[in-house]
Every structure is written in C-alpha cells, then in structure tokens.
Amino acid sequence: MDRKGKTYLVTGGASGLGEATARMLAAQGANVAILDRDEERGPAVCKELGPRSAFFKMDATKEESIKAAVQGAAAKFGGVHGVINCAGVGSATTTINKKGGVHDSGIFDFVVQVNLYGTFNASKYAAAEMAKNEPDENGLRGVIINTASVAAIDGQKGQAAYSASKGAVTGMTLPMARDLGTYGIRVLTILPGIMETPLMAAASDKVKTGLALSVVAPKRLGKPEEFAHMCTAIIDNGYLNGECIRLDGAIRMGYQSKI
Numbered sequence: 298m299d300r301k302g303k304t305y306l307v308t309g310g311a312s313g314l315g316e317a318t319a320r321m322l323a324a325q326g327a328n329v330a331i332l333d334r335d336e337e338r339g340p341a342v343c344k345e346l347g348p349r350s351a352f353f354k355m356d357a358t359k360e361e362s363i364k365a366a367v368q369g370a371a372a373k374f375g376g377v378h379g380v381i382n383c384a385g386v387g388s389a390t391t392t393i394n395k396k397g398g399v400h401d402s403g404i405f406d407f408v409v410q411v412n413l414y415g416t417f418n419a420s421k422y423a424a425a426e427m428a429k430n431e432p433d434e435n436g437l438r439g440v441i442i443n444t445a446s447v448a449a450i451d452g453q454k455g456q457a458a459y460s461a462s463k464g465a466v467t468g469m470t471l472p473m474a475r476d477l478g479t480y481g482i483r484v485l486t487i488l489p490g491i492m493e494t495p496l497m498a499a500a501s502d503k504v505k506t507g508l509a510l511s512v513v514a515p516k517r518l519g520k521p522e523e524f525a526h527m528c529t530a531i532i533d534n535g536y537l538n539g540e541c542i543r544l545d546g547a548i549r550m551g552y553q554s555k556i
C-alpha cells in the first residue's frame with residue numbers, strides 16, 4: 298500500500314499500540330506525526346522513522362496543548378488525512394475500599410481527562426483539519442480511529458474509571474460518525490483485548506500465561522502490529538464507519554469471587 302502524500306496523526310505514538318501504528322504507516326509511505334507527552338521516546342521514534350515524521354509534544358489532559366499539536370502537525374505536512382487516538386492510561390482503584398475509603402476523585406478525573414476528553418479533543422481538532430481536504434471519488438476526506446478496550450464492556454474489579462472512560466469512547470463513536478458524515482469523515486473505534494505492550498510489561502510471566510489461557514484463539518496476547526494492521530485495514534476500507542470493533546482473540550473477561 299502506497300500512502301505517499303497522506304498524513305496521519307498518532308496520539309500516544311511514542312509507545313505500544315500507537316508506536317506500532319506509526320511505524321507501519323511510515324513504512325507504507327505516509328507522513329506521520331506523533332503527538333505524545335513523552336519527550337524522550339517520541340522524538341527517538343521519529344528519528345528512526347525519518348524525515349516524513351515529526352514529534353509534537355501534547356498533553357492529552359489539556360485542550361490547548363492538543364489544539365496546538367494537531368494544528369502544528371497539519372501545518373507541517375500540509376493537511377491531515379487521519380488521526381489514530383492511542384494516548385491512554387489505566388487505573389486500578391476500587392469504588393470503596395476495606396479501609397473505609399472511597400475512590401479518589403483526582404484519579405477518576407485524570408483517567409477520564411486523558412482517555413475520553415483527550416480522545417474527543419484530538420478528534421475534533423483533527424476533524425476540523427480533515428474537513429478542509431478535497432473529497433475523494435466517494436466524498437470521503439478522512440478517518441478517525443479511537444482506541445477503547447474490551448474493558449468498555451467487560452471491565453474488571455478496580456477498573457471503574459478506566460471502563461467509564463473507554464465505555465464513553467465507544468458510545469461517542471456513532472454520534473461522531475453521524476456528525477462528521479456530512480464532511481466525509483469516518484469514525485471507528487477499536488476495542489483491544491490484552492495486548493503485549495509496555496503497559497503489560499510489568500505483569501509476571503505467570504500472570505501473562507494465565508491471561509493468554511483466557512483467550513479463545515490464538516492462545517496468546519495480542520501483538521501491537523495486529524492493532525496497527527487493524528488501523529490500516531480501517532483506513533483502506535472506506536465502507537467501514539460508525540462501528541466499534543473488538544480485536545481480542547474472542548476473550549470474554551469473567552468474574553470470580555475469592556472465597
């Protein structure tokens with residue numbers, strides 16, 4: 298696939314799923330802008346990708362920072378054809394705890410700010426840029442790919458904030474597609490299962506093996522390249538729109554009480 302002349306913004310592109318997507322798009326000839334808070338990894342990845350890539354520092358919790366990064370990338374490459382929203386954080390805090398405490402509101406706010414507001418704000422500023430493109434023969438001007446999680450549906454204990462943020466990302470997919478259909482901009486959301494990224498690096502081999510066993514097939518964690526491949530499939534298939542797609546080896550997270 299030759300993506301020469303097309304520009305894709307990847308939030309969270311300094312690591313994990315976003316990095317794999319930035320690498321795949323760049324290898325296929327696209328211009329790639331990495332929008333991330335990580336000022337070490339982001340530029341380092343861009344250095345490897347070469348002159349058709351650029352790093353823009355962005356804090357997903359701050360709208361002005363997102364606006365500046367998106368507009369800066371659009372100015373550098375002369376337009377935007379897609380945004381892949383991968384910037385995200387997890388959470389592990391229960392609603393109340395055994396010490397009589399309640400879920401910290403700051404943690405809840407932070408997770409929602411990054412995962413939901415960050416995704417929506419990057420999408421809206423990128424959409425404003427994509428709306429300026431000449432439409433293709435099908436009237437299409439660009440695509441937004443958001444990253445939710447299977448935790449949007451099968452959230453685990455301690456994931457109230459994370460699941461709320463990812464559930465909201467899945468929920469806004471269709472209304473955004475309807476808002477942006479007028480401009481020929483498609484909106485899709487990917488719900489990854491358990492993927493082998495730095496987010497999972499802290500888990501022990503025993504934990505990873507246990508998780509892999511709960512995947513129907515193949516019996517392993519997902520690879521970042523498989524997420525990147527899903528993004529390129531979405532970019533290439535113009536009839537996909539307004540949908541949330543699980544990428545999870547058919548995992549369905551259960552619940553087991555401790556005795």
Ligand SMILES: NC(=O)c1ccc[n+]([C@@H]2O[C@H](COP(=O)([O-])OP(=O)(O)OC[C@H]3O[C@@H](n4cnc5c(N)ncnc54)[C@H](O)[C@@H]3O)[C@@H](O)[C@H]2O)c1
Nearest residue numbers: 309311312313314334356357384385446489491492494496
């Ligand atoms: N890895 C998994 O198993 C998995 C599963 C389901 C969903 N996801 C989702 O996929 C996305 C990517 O996850 P990953 O596994 O690649 O994680 P990762 O930690 O490897 O990468 C996340 C990237 O987001 C950036 N980021 C975080 N907070 C930011 C902020 N406030 N502003 C700007 N950048 C910020 C980080 O610097 C990092 O580069 C996340 O939204 C995550 O919730 C991951």
